[in-house]
Amino acid sequence: MVTVLGCITEKHNVWLVLVAGLLCAVGSWVTARLFQRTVGTAGMQKLGWHVLTAISAGVAIWCTHFVAMLGFDAGVPVSFDPFLTVLSLLIAVGGSTFGFALAGSRVTRFAPALGGAIVGVAIALMHYTGMMAWRIEGIISWDVPYLVASVACSVVFAAAALVCAMRAGPHAVNLMAVTLSLAILTLHFTGMTALRITPLVVPGAFSDLAALHTLALAIAGLSLVIVCTGLVSYLIDSDVRAESLEHLRRMALSDLLTGLPNRGSFNERLDLEIVLAREAGTRLALIGIDLNRFKEVNDLRGHHAGDEVLRILARRMTGLLRENEFVARIGGDEFAAICRMTGEVTAEAGLEDFLGRLEAALYKPVRLDEYEVVTGGSFGVAIYPDDATSKPVLINNADLAMYRAKTSMTRSVCFYEPAMDEMVRARRNLASDLRGALAATQLSIHYQVQTSLVTGETRGYEALLRWRHPVQGPIPPATFIPLAEENGLILEIGEWVLRQACAMAISWDPPYPVAVNVSAVQFAHANLTQLVAGVLGETGLPAQRLQLELTESTIFADRGRSLRTLRQLKELGVSIALDDFGTGYSSLDTLRSFPFDRIKLDQSFFSEAEASPQDRAIIRAVLALGKSLGIPVLAEGIETQSQLALLTEEGCDEAQGFLFGRPAALAEIVGTGRIRLVDTRVAHSVPGKGDAEGIDNGKSPGAEHGQTLDSTT
Incomplete structure (x- = not known):
């Protein structure tokens, strides 16, 4: 009885069998690699990989079959029908395309097995179509059990190959290549075992075995070129993908602006x-x-x-x-x-x-x-x-x-x-307490008098914010204001100060002006002008009685926008004071660009003015500048008679400091008789002398100097 092994060893040229087996193995491995790529792509790219996979599979299937057939010794003259031979190739490519596409579609859980079975059927159809293209001088018959077995092996192994390919794992590609090779080789050699040939004697008929073997090698070489082309495409794409991934990785880990690691x-x-x-x-x-x-x-x-x-x-x-x-x-x-x-x-x-x-x-x-x-x-x-x-x-x-x-x-x-941890923790706790200070009525406003040095008359009062913590007592200004700005509280607190100061000032007799500090954060806010206009309208305070104080560094942050805001405030009738002059970005251009109503000369120039000729020169220059521009100059932080004498000698307009009066609650000022309240409802709501004390808007508790309320002149 003829067996498959006997068919291979006795009926085939062993060298061509080895060539066919090598071609099948290489083609199957390349096909598996290409099919793996289709699984991870989509759209037109997926279609392109499917085409390459089908071509690689079709060539591997058809060329394995054709080379092995050329190595088969039929014992009679043979030839090939060109139409059916080409048709068999098209069947291999077309059937593989459809089968691989279905297997990779994931339309159902059985899609890989169904797609693989279609590939197996395509292999069988290709083989037997190729057998039909074989023209031999003899009568062909088939051993049905072997024929059925060949088709079954092709379908089963091809289905198994696609199932293996769709399962994630490090060996998925190799398993697919092995089982796909088995599908091709078992189909061919089992099918050839099923072949029975009864020779017929035809005079003059012969076949050139050497030419057939040469043709087989040529076909094998050509098929290897085609398969290797698919492999090269895969490798090029892998390199490009690797380079792209590395480029994306570098981009993901690099700062696009500076090129530094991110x-x-x-x-x-x-x-x-x-x-x-x-x-x-x-x-x-x-x-x-x-x-x-x-x-x-x-x-x-x-x-x-x-x-x-x-x-x-x-x-x-x-x-x-x-x-x-x-x-x-x-x-x-x-x-x-x-x-x-x-x-x-x-x-x-x-x-x-x-x-x-x-x-x-x-x-x-x-x-x-x-x-x-x-x-x-x-x-x-x-x-x-x-x-x-x-x-x-x-x-x-x-x-x-x-x-x-x-x-x-x-x-x-x-x-x-280690002490830094405690400082940060304390700062965070204080910020948390500050959030509730306004609602808990821990904040209050004190007022410090501003005096004319020419007449000795009161020119107005500066509103200074105070905070007395229920546990820690008065909070230093260097801690309070930065906390409010850093934690987004300054807008709410600043609005409260403005509203309270205006509401209290409306009841003063005489109707002195009130000065309110504006922080950089407040000034940068878009609705400052609307806020001031709204507060003046609600409280009824005339705009000319409100003066807003801001530092030059506040203006300098965005000079164009700042000057527009200042002009809008001036149009309301509010006066503007340039605070802490000489300590920030002081420039003549700022004074030239905007007509300020007052320049406040910083207290730092007076602490050593008596012994420092440089400080005296600066004071003299600023006062001369103010007179030349027609802008009154107010000196801050005046504590001693010698400082007052210096200012009087140099012709300063106004002064503010402990020498003229400490910051005090409104009730205390009313008690001295400097201010009378014309509205009794306001008088009853004025904070008393014992109310909370703390800090002003960026200044010391003395409004001009010092870090504690106990500073003395």
Whole structure:
């Protein structure tokens, strides 16, 4: 009885069988790879991969069959019908296309098995169509059991191949290639075993076996070229995908503006460095970096200039990096650096050197067109594992140290200290208390007199905000106002102060003007003019009795918008005072651009004016400037008779300070007789002498100087 193995060894050219088997294996593996790519794509790209998969599969199936047939010894002359031969190739490609498309569609859970079965049927149809194209000098018959077995093997193995391909796993491609090869080879050799040939003697008929074998090798070579083309397409796409993924990864981990590593890359690097430090028993320095005056660059020169500054500083920091050093931009004008501290002796020195290089890079002037910008930076340093043993705590401690550096007037680099935690916790608790201070009536307004130095008459009063904490007592101004601004409370509190001051002043006799401080946050708010107009309308206070005080640094943040707002306020009839003149961005151009109603000369010039010729010269110059511009000058913080004598000698218009009167509650001022209340309802609502005291809008409790209410003149 003829067996499959006997058919292979006795009826076939063994070398061509090996070539056919190699071709089938390579083609199946490439087909499996290409099919895998179709599963992860969509749209036209998916269609393209399906076409490549079908071509690779069809060529592998057809060429395996044709090469193996050319290696079969029929014992009689043979030839091929070209039409049916080409038709068999089309069946292989078309059937594979439909089967693979169905298998990868996921329309049902059985789609892979159904698609594979269609591929198996296509293999069988291709084989027997090719057998029909075989012209031999003899009578063909079939062993039905082998014929049925060949078709069954093709369908079962092809279905199994597609099921394996659709299951996720590291060996899915190889399993598909093996089972698809089995589907092709078992079909062919089992089908050839089913073939029975009864020779017929036909005179002159012969077949050239050498030519057939040469044709088989040519077909095998051509098929390998086609299959390899599919493989190359796969490899090229894989390289492109890998490059694209690497490019996307670099983009995801890099800051697009500066090219520095971004926050994601920083987190990855910090995780790695902590692991390395832990394993090696070494230390690691995390440095938080915040640019000091970057907002000014954006406000004055525009965001394009700010972007250019960031790019230049990033290039500088990248250029100074050495081994075991790392810098990333983590957002806005914030950066983070990592320094691996190795060696007992050199670790501290290496960190100091790194910090010195970073400082030099940030403090070196940046040239922008015709301007030079010096941003500078604040550096907060936390050491692993000395200051923290986990990443979140290490980052938090570096931030605390950086915040301390940013608020320090003398240090640009601060190392973390445990006491910083307590300070931050206390500050957060105080901010929480501040949120409820207004509702709990802990806030009140005190008033400080403003006096004419020429006549000695009262010119008005400045409204100063006070806060007496129920536990801590009076809160210093350096703590209170920054908290309100940082936590978004200044708008609500500022509106309350404005409304209360106007509501109280309407009942004063004489009808003195009242001055109210406006913070930078309030002034930057879009509806300040509408708020002032609304408060004046509600309280009935004449606009000419309200004076708003603001610092020049407030105006300088956005000069064009600020001047427009000031003009709108002036149109209401409100007067404007330039507060703390001489301490900020004082410029003659600001005074020229807007007609202020008053200049308030900062108290810092009077503390040493008697012994400092420079301070006396500045005072004299400001007073002369005010007279030349027709703007009254009010001196703040006047405490002594000698200071008063100096101002009188230099021709100052007005003064304010402890020498003329401390800030006091309205009831206390009424009690002295300086003010009478014409509305008894207001008189009964005036806070008493014992009401809460605290701070004014950015000034000391004395309105001009000092940090406590106990300051004396």
